[in-house]
Amino acid sequence: MPVPKGSTIDPARTRAAILEAATPVLYERGLDGIGVAELCARLGVSKETLYRHFGTKDGLVEAMLEARSERVTRWLTEAVAAAGQDPADQIAAVFDALQRWYDDPAFRGCAMLNAAAQHHVEAVRAITARHLDRYLELLTGIAGHAGAADPHTLGRQLLMLVEGATVVAAHHDAAGVGEHARQAAQTLLSAATTRTDPRD
Amino acid sequence: MPVPKGSTIDPARTRAAILEAATPVLYERGLDGIGVAELCARLGVSKETLYRHFGTKDGLVEAMLEARSERVTRWLTEAVAAAGQDPADQIAAVFDALQRWYDDPAFRGCAMLNAAAQHHVEAVRAITARHLDRYLELLTGIAGHAGAADPHTLGRQLLMLVEGATVVAAHHDAAGVGEHARQAAQTLLSAATTRTDPRD
DNA sequence: CACAGATCGAACCGGTCGGTACGATCCGCG
DNA sequence: CGCGGATCGTACCGACCGGTTCGATCTGTG
Secondary structure (H helix, E strand, O other): OOOOOOOOOOHHHHHHHHHHHHHHHHHHHOOOOOOHHHHHHHHOOOHHHHHHHHOOHHHHHHHHHHHHHHHHHHHHHHHHHOOOOOHHHHHHHHHHHHHHHHOOOOOOOOHHHHHHHHOOOHHHHHHHHHHHHHHHHHHHHHHHHOOOOOHHHHHHHHHHHHHHHHHHHHHOOOOOHHHHHHHHHHHHHHHHHOOOOOOO | OOOOOOOOOOHHHHHHHHHHHHHHHHHHHOOOOOOHHHHHHHHOOOHHHHHHHHOOHHHHHHHHHHHHHHHHHHHHHHHHHOOOOOHHHHHHHHHHHHHHHHOOOOOOOOHHHHHHHHOOOHHHHHHHHHHHHHHHHHHHHHHHHOOOOOHHHHHHHHHHHHHHHHHHHHHOOOOOHHHHHHHHHHHHHHHHHOOOOOOO
């Protein structure tokens, strides 16, 4: 019995629905941890439909990662924007948001980093690199706005803290990671914005 | 023509040779990126031999990760020991060693983290968690020896920097990562060992 | 020198994978 | 109302996967 009665036949909507439904499944199971057949069964979609929209499993994966990277970056950016103008508050907002993510039972680390580790494909690596670029831009912006002597360096250091916190939360122990990372980030921020260190 | 003429028939030695030869191949190609047949061909070993020693592909993977984690931890620990007694020098030794690793063309990130992202198997996750434990112990030791007010917190923050630096070097840009991470680590160390912050 | 066991190469197995093909069915537009 | 296209379920394909088996051959020990 093809085409269930109530379904909407709208290619664009179908594509978006597949993407949205596939994202958490591929995140939980891993890119190669689930086959196209089982994936389609979970999405409630036939293989033919999936292949018409994405051409290839890799095509779906790349579209999914691209969308996820943009969504996550927007989420963090909005958290920063909602924190006001004080750079220390903006830093706090970043790591508070991250800690909320770490506490989610579905948390399994950064989807883009996981994907790059799983799938040795250039396109996936490129998406991951662009994802880190977006994070770096956000953090460098905070560093610059804070008046850091070298916003680029501080931005990279904050990026390391963000990614390191995510790794530790995913693979070691999520409790208190956001808090510790936040303290570290604010220490770096403070040190980088002090015109002359009083201790030297 | 089975068993080439000059080969040594010594189970323990064979097992060690398989482990040593398999490590870089699995690191480069990914755990699921190469099949047992091709892997055996590269190792110059028959499938039967591999399966007699490790029982399963997962068995080989786990033995390999375990050995690699111990080897890497020993390598870092020795670098720290060779740096003398000054905690700042020890920190510098850690990130200098890491930067040398990042600059290796074969560098592809932390093998244990990659494995945990690829293989959704409890045993692999456990090895990865233990690996982070070893790192944490080393870093907490430095923090304690430095007289940090809270060595446990500082140790975790240093762990985040180490893992974050490795992630950024693997997926973004390795140039100068060790240096930036080292500066950040020393800033945290300095702040954590100042009895009373003069700026409060 | 003979025997036990380690190793080899190759064939083989069932299962699963990504991807394709097809006829049947339903939606949306003209 | 009718047609084109989107979708369905299912069967099918070749390739490869992890793992087993087997006979031939070599090594090390006693």
